Amino acid sequence: MEIRRELPYRLVIQPGTTYVGGNYPGCDRSSNFRGVGSSSLGQDEECVESGGTIVPRSLVAPDVVAATYDGRSGTRVANRRQSMNALYICYFALREPLVQSQVVPYLRELAASEIQPTLLTFEPRNPAWSSIERQQCRETLRKQGIRWISLRYHKFPSLPATAYDILRGNLVSCYVARKYRVDVIHARGHVPAAMAALARVLGLAKLIFDxxxxxxxxxxxxxLWPPGGTLYRITKAVERRLLASADAFVVLTHRARETLFPGCSATDSIGRPIEVIPCCVDMKKFREAGPGQRESIRKKLNVDERRVLVYVGALGGWYLMSEMAAFIAVAHERDPTIFALVLTQSQTQAEAFTSRLLELGLSPGDYRVGSVSPDEVPEYVAAADFAFCFIKPSYSKLASSPTKIGEFLACGLPVLCNSGIGDTDDLLFTNRVGVIFEKFDRESYNRRVDR
Structure with missing residues (x-):
């Protein structure tokens, strides 16, 4: 909470001086505050007030009232800061790219905001951690203000393994909540939310269902599941229970919020907070190419005078490999200068996609399909002219926020994407930063290429 009060005069805190007539929230104008520390006009000093004494923040614990004194404007800004402990449950391994790009930066910012986060992850048997690696990661996270705890991830047989992980997750969540006096558990997804259920029922912590x-x-x-099957019905029953018991919610898209909480905006019908937070992008990594950077990558690809169409990520499954290959072929037919750059980590998927492009009549000089190191991906993306992404449209994808769309836009690329994927239609259309495909056919491809 931030409170701004205008002082009747400029304030300079000097060692041993007395501040009389303060306009401090909750105190009258005759209150006296003894200053400890110093500041000067034209500078801001962050201090805390405790028991009538103003002390520099560096000398006290962080769970008190912080005040900023602005000597230039005579404005006193008081921020009521209270130390909070949070447990973040993630049903992924720490070393997975998603955790490194989405989870750790979020927790790092929480730690910088005087919230003490504990991260619970689930690590598979392979690749195994050595004791040295584990200690190094724990120490790296500790320096960022993050406490890390891990459990073993179990995969087979699917349902019993997940149920076992949920049971262990509940026990550990209760233990952590008691030991570290956790105020809030942030559960990233359905399975982590189920792991936080017991702690919530016992009143050990509030639950944010992400x-x-x-x-x-x-x-x-x-x-993977038949409609209306046993697993589907069990999961829906658990979901209903979690929706009923959670204290706050995070969803990825406005369409998901409207589906789950019809007619609601900032809160649901009983006043519980709802936040729409799309998948984030590391703007320090993904950005428009700097001077010479774009030319260097394009020279490496031998595409100096060509228009580069880029895609990054998995091929197959949710990502429509055949449709994307067909679009590349039509685009190249309409404009022979087009060069397709497809970056994927799977060698098997890369080979299958390459075979499909050859079947459609493209020559090896018209595309590159393969992988680069994660650190190089932003540079290659920024060297392209436009990006594309075809995702299988379905009811469940209304709740999807593809990270790659944000990464493309962060690099300054217009994006071509199909309709029905989260808020992407509105994002691209309203901001005029891309085009939407309603159908996967030659006529639609031709029309969009011409634009």
């Missing part, structure tokens, strides 16, 4: 997607529908849409 709904990363419509999980039951995702499994059905992916063909």
């Amino acid at each position: 709904i990363r997607g419509f999980m039951p529908e995702e499994y059905v849409d992916a063909g």
Whole structure:
């Protein structure tokens, strides 16, 4: 909470002086505050007030009232800061790119905001951690203000393994909540939310249900579960319970919020907070190419005078490999200068995509399909002229926020994408930063290429 009060005169805190007539919230004008520390006109000094004494923040614990004195404007800004402990549960491994790009930066910012985060991850048997690696990661996170705890991830058999992980997650969550006096548990997805359920029921902590997607529908849409099957019905029942018991919610898209909480905006019908937070992008990595950087990558690709169309990520499954290959072929047919750059980590997927491009009549000089190191991806993206991404449209994808779309836009590229994926339609159309495909056919491809 931020409170701004105008002082009747400029304030300079000097060692041993007395501040009389303060306009401090909750105190009358005759209150006296003894100053400890110093500041000068034209500078801001952050101090804290405790028991009538103003002390530099560096000398006290962080769970008190902080005040900033602005000698230039005579404005006193008081921020009521209270130390908070949070547990973040993530059903992924620490070394996964998603955790490194999405979770750790978020927790790092929480730590900088005087919230003490504890991260709980689930690590698979392979690749195994050495004791030295584990200690190094723990120490790296500790320096960023993050406490790290891990459990073993179990995969087979699927349902019993997940149920076992949920049971252990509940026990550990209760233990951590008690030991570190956790105020809030942030559960990233359905399974982590189930792991926080016991601690919530016992009143050990509040629960933020971070709904990363419509999980039951995702499994059905992916063909992994039959519609209305046993697993679907069990998961929907758990989901209903979590929605009823959580204290606050995060969703990725406005369309997801409207689906889950019809007619609601900042809060649901009983006043619980709802936040729409799309997947984030590291703007320090993904940005428009600097001087000479774009030319260097394009020279390496031998595409100096060509228009480069880029895609980054998996091929197959949710990402429509055949449709994307067909679009590249049509685009190249309409404009022979087009060069397709497809970056994917899977060698098998890369080979399958290359075979499809050859079948469609493209020559090896018209594309590059393969991988680069994660650190090089932003440079290659920024060297392109426009980006594209075709995702299988379905009901569950209304809750999807593809990170790659934000990364493309951060690099200054217009984006071509199909409709029905989260808020992407509105994002691209309203901001005039891309085009939307309603159908996957030659006529639609030709029309969009001409634009």
